[in-house]
Amino acid sequence: MFHHVDARFCSNCGHAITRRIPPGDSRLRDCCDQCGAIHYVNPRPVVGTIPVWDDQVLLCLRAIEPRLGYWTLPAGFMEVGESTAQGARRETEEEACARIELGPLFTMIDVPGVEQLHIFFRARLLDLDFAAGAETQQVRLFSEADIPWEQIAFRTVATTLRLFFEDRARGRFGTHTSEITATLPRPRE
């Protein structure tokens, strides 16, 4: 779910992969000595929103692993062919069945330990006809005082919520970058 799986076979020709540093490169790559393909691996963008209704924020109770039973902002892996804004809107529809007006970029948070980049946009709920999507047990609105901080699914979500309430308190929203460093990088061989 979180990490890519090391390639053992070439996805182009099916030959066994050799992990080596290609000429002119400085990193170990998944290389195919039969067809010459080099299979690069890159961090994956996760996109989501902070849907707001009056002074409340929408959160989703996760129905799937990881972090089943914890609360999250609607977010998920960006798909090829879509923009970050389209992906954030799609995830909000899929997880919370919610219609939003998408606002500006709010947080871009690196999570190098799991090879991800989390991107959240502010958003305004257009109505209260939200509902739990397939990967969600429950959707509800929370005032700042009611946020279940101990049951937030991911640290990027907690960071985004904390920054959101800080900016709201001072009456000015910015764009924030941050990094979650404590997760140990997965060893690569």
Added chain:
Amino acid sequence: MFHHVDARFCSNCGHAITRRIPPGDSRLRDCCDQCGAIHYVNPRPVVGTIPVWDDQVLLCLRAIEPRLGYWTLPAGFMEVGESTAQGARRETEEEACARIELGPLFTMIDVPGVEQLHIFFRARLLDLDFAAGAETQQVRLFSEADIPWEQIAFRTVATTLRLFFEDRARGRFGTHTSEITATLPRPRE
């Protein structure tokens, strides 16, 4: 270089790939009917900097395809295990042999047609000891009036430079999001 290659074989077990919509999903994925692996594909982050010295901006003349012989800001694919900031700094060192103080996020530009997300940070050159890296023919500083707009390698770079000079002219730098839409999405089967 720009698009992923459609998988024909499972990188986990070497069996032939079937392109189908997995249960509970809504998109065609590269699925393996032998080992059960689903090989997701996601857009790739490209990270770079706008290195500044006094009123000038550093550009690199590309020595490799694509866009060999065109000027670019130092930028490249983000590697697993690094943050956007680390990647932007690394690319600046690799392409321009330049030491920088990294500044704030400046642009995040979607390029869905090539399945990329381009991210540029402002930066301050610490000295003038820059030089062409392995993928660069020449590195030089340009004043705004001298920017070779017709020889800029990528539209995300031209957009970032234009926004940079606009912000500088009004004396206040923001964070900008944008999307390059004209490149047609590659058909996926």
